[in-house]
Amino acid sequence: KAGVTQTPRYLIKTRGQQVTLSCSPISGHRSVSWYQQTPGQGLQFLFEYFSETQRNKGNFPGRFSGRQFSNSRSEMNVSTLELGDSALYLCASSQVARDWTGELFFGEGSRLTVL
Amino acid sequence: AQTVTQSQPEMSVQEAETVTLSCTYDTSESDYYLFWYKQPPSRQMILVIRQEAYKQQNATENRFSVNFQKAAKSFSLKISDSQLGDAAMYFCAYNRDDKIIFGKGTRLHILP
Numbered sequence: 001k002a003g004v005t006q007t008p009r010y011l012i013k014t015r016g017q018q019v020t021l022s023c024s025p026i027s028g029h030r031s032v033s034w035y036q037q038t039p040g041q042g043l044q045f046l047f048e049y050f051s052e053t054q055r056n057k058g059n060f061p062g063r064f065s066g067r068q069f070s071n072s073r074s075e076m077n078v079s080t081l082e083l084g085d086s087a088l089y090l091c092a093s094s095q096v097a098r099d100w101t102g103e104l105f106f107g108e109g110s111r112l113t114v115l
Numbered sequence: 116a117q118t119v120t121q122s123q124p125e126m127s128v129q130e131a132e133t134v135t136l137s138c139t140y141d142t143s144e145s146d147y148y149l150f151w152y153k154q155p156p157s158r159q160m161i162l163v164i165r166q167e168a169y170k171q172q173n174a175t176e177n178r179f180s181v182n183f184q185k186a187a188k189s190f191s192l193k194i195s196d197s198q199l200g201d202a203a204m205y206f207c208a209y210n211r212d213d214k215i216i217f218g219k220g221t222r223l224h225i226l227p
Contacts, residue, residue: 003159033214042219043206056214090160092215101167102148102210106160 002027004107006091012113018079021110025072025093031055032074033104034066037088046089049074050096078112086114118142119218121207127224128197135182136192136221138207145169147209149183151192152217154204163205166190199225 005024013019025032033056034046045058049068066076072093078085088111092104118141128134140149147168154160166174166183173181178198182191190209194201202225207218 035217040219043217045214045216048214058214092160101165102150102215103162103165104152104160104215108159 004091004093004105006089006107006110008110009108010111010113012115013081014115015081015083017081018077019081019112020075020077021089021091021112023074023076023091023093023107025074025091026105029093029095029105030072031094031096032068032072033092033094034074034076035090035092036060037090037109038086043090046076081114083114086112088112118211119207119209119216121218121221123221124219125222125224127226128194129226130197130199132197133193133195134197134223136194136205136207136223138190138192138218140188140190140207140209140218142188142209142211144211147211149181149190150208150210150215151179151181151190152206152208153201154206154220155200156203160206164192194223197225199227201225 007022031050033048035043037043048056052068063079068074088109090109091107120139149166151163152160153163164176164179178195180193204220206220
């Protein structure tokens with residue numbers, strides 16, 4: 001079974017631009033979560049999508065948005081990039097059944113550098 | 116507000132020795148899951164061990180075990196017989212409101 005796939009793996013943008021990151025979850029997983037990882041803050045929760053609906057949202061400005069498609073693939077978008085948005089963006093998928101134990105399966109991440 | 120605290124940003128341990136990574140968390144719920152995730156350099160984050168809060172018995176996975184103190188809201192990870200492949204960032208986490216909240220991580224170095 002293929003793992004979580006994130007594209008692109010690396011990208012460089014300049015301030016003010018926007019970026020779209022993609023995540024394909026493990027087949028059969030309907031929940032996709034996004035995290036921002038920085039050295040000083042660790043992993044911070046961005047949002048979670050389940051069956052094309054945003055179920056949870058972290059404390060990030062509205063410049064950060066996401067969506068999920070009917071095949072469970074998800075995208076996140078960051079508009080008007082700032083230097084502080086430089087980070088590793090991690091996507092994680094999970095099955096989310098009645099007996100969900102909370103285990104997340106992570107992709108390798110998309111490393112965004114904002115110049 | 117940070118609700119998972121890992122007080123050791125970095126730790127080092129000699130190969131074959133035992134090391135304990137600490138974690139405290141804050142929750143008002145009685146039933147939840149706690150996790151330790153491992154992130155090797157430039158590799159995917161993987162689950163190391165999971166603890167169900169209503170189970171008093173500490174979880175164990177081979178060389179990895181936890182010391183779960185529910186009343187103290189403490190969840191430490193013990194790695195026995197440390198190996199070079201254990202070098203990684205370790206994140207403590209728990210589920211709250213259907214999302215997983217992570218600590219800031221502890222970078223573990225293994226000294227040969």
